[in-house]
Amino acid sequence: MSDDSSSRIVAELRRWIAAASPGSRLPSTRSLVARYQASPVTVQKVLRVLATEGLVETRPGVGTFVRSVGVARPPDYSWQTAALRAPHVPIRSVSAALQSTTSDVVAFHSGYPARELLPERLVRTALARAARSDAALARPPVDGLPELQAWFAHELRADTPAGVTAPTARDVVVLPGSQSGLSSVFRALAGAGQPVIMESPTYWGAIRAAAQSGVRVVPVPTGPEGPDPEELARAFSDTGARTFYAQPNYANPTGAQWSPERGRKILDVVRAHGAFLIEDDWAHDFGITTVPTPLAAQDDSGHVVYLRSLTKSVSPAIRVAAVVARGPSRARILADRAAESMYVSGLLQAAALDVVTQPGWRTHLRALRGHLRERRDLLLASLREQAPWAHVAHVPRGGLNLWARLPDGTDVPRLIRDCAAAGVTIAPGAEWFPAEPTSPFVRLNFAGPDPSAFPDAVRTLADTFDALAA
Structure with a gap:
């Protein structure tokens, strides 16, 4: 029996249980096998699911019965209000970019590429090999598997120009995803109450990590070429800040990529102020018409702290990233990571290393560029034809997203609610601003599943906008 058949049997038995009295006996396993033309193994699996949900209870040698559910007094957790006090940062709901949807929804809100854009065969093979290796049972080093550290260092070394000392494996700390790495970097390099400069708009996860770490965010405006070095x-x-967080390549959400000249000027500013540049290279594997060159490759004096994640490009199930830092800054980051999580799963590290060192990885990345370009151009064409009021000022040369400005006065929350009701989900742009939004924006992911649905989804967006404006 397939999982779909099992789900169908579970659903039918749930309906039967809902109509039955507590204590009613379910048909025997033999009767259920005959009724649903299922195997005994499938029926036992179904009964375990129902038992786990608390709907039935099995009495050995007697049978399976509808569980009696007593009406209990609602639990009282009010004592926790005084015990917890007020939170030190505002409690926010889960970001729109992380909201789950059903398969019949066009998910423009997502921050991840569709499954068909992942190296699925490589991932499954790597996980199987890792499960058979010593990595499945051994505790890895606190700073990561040496072979994976060496791979991250080699990736940067390939872009290091002559005359600059390239990073080594000893400069790398492997992380359980770059999100936790951001929190550690903010705590280690700035500390609670200290200013951290950020582009505006910028990655919502960095804004939240900064808030949770207790640092004070200082926004600087940014554009298609990055922030103005003089503004920085x-x-x-003005602030005495010693830390600047930025995404020089394919910034989230705007898709901006700094020019080499802009990058050099910004690096000069950072050095002149004795500061750190936290370079988040989240989209390193998502170039479309350009190839990203990390600023970290041009710096050997420890001013650039470099973050790179494999979670989006390899698999969301393999949360592996790395931070490359030199000097005392690395020691502080490593100390924070050891206190936070001790080490990263050796199984996931081994699987990630297996994927990115296979010949098929480079083949996959070459094909991915074409797929992303097709999706980007299709969504752009659909917007220009059917929703020209959604202005995309910058066509990204990499990444996963379009950043669209809506007409002033647009009720963005209502637009998003109404689109969701029609089967199209969109991420509100306000989440990407560390200060007040300058205008109404939305972020649209062009790397989602089923690009053939993009034109109809944009038509839904346009119809919804027109209905609000009427």
């Missing part, structure tokens, strides 16, 4: 220098001087 002014922010350093």
Whole structure:
């Protein structure tokens, strides 16, 4: 029996249980096998599911019965209000980019590529090999598997120009995803109450990690070429900040990529103020018409702390990333990570290393560029034809997203609710601003599943907008 058949049997028995009296006896296993033309193994699996949900109870040698559910007094947790006090940062709901949807919804809100854009065969083979290796049972080093550290260092070394000392494996700390790495970097390099400069708009996860770490965010405006170096220098001087978080390549959400000249000027500003640049290279594997060159490859004096994740490009199930830092900053970051999580699963590290060192990995990345370009161009064309009021000022040369400005006065929350009701989910742009949004924006992921549905989804967006404007 397939999982779909099992689910169907579970659903039918749930309906039967809902109509039955507590204590009613379910048909025997033999009767259920005959009724549903299922195997005994499938029927036992179904009964375990129902028991786990608390709907039935099995009495050995007697049978399976509808469980009696007593009406209990609702639990009282009010004592926790005084015990917990007020939170030190505002409690926010889960970001729109992480909301789950059903398969019949066009998910423009997602922050991840569709499953068909992942190296599925490589991932499954790597996980199977890792499960048979010593990595399945051994505790890895606190700073990561040496072979994986060496791979991350080699990736940066390939972009290091002559005359600059390339990073080594000893500079790398493996992380359980870059999100936890951001929190550690903010705590280690800035500390609670200290200023951290951020582009505006920028990655919502960095904004939240900064808030949770207790640092004070200082926004600087940014555009398709990145922030103005003079504005950045002014922010350093006015605030005394020593840390600047940025995404020089394919920024989330705008898709901006700094020019080499802009990158050099910004790095000069950072050095002049004796500061750190936290370079989040989240989309390193998602170039479309350009190849990303990390700023970290141009710095050997410890000013650039480099983050790179494999979670989006390999698999969301393999949360593996790395931070490359030199000097005392690495020691502080490693100490924070050891206190937070001790080490990263050796099984996941081994699987990630297996994927990215296979010949098929480079083949996959070459094909991925074409797939992303097709999806990006299809969504752009659909917007220009059917929703020209959704203005995309910058066509990204990599990444996963389009950043669309809506007409002033647009009721973005209502637009998003009404689109969701029609089967199209969109991420509100306000989440990407560390200060007040400058205009109404939405972020649209062009790497989602079923791109053939993009034109109809944009038509739904346009119809919904027109209905609000009427």
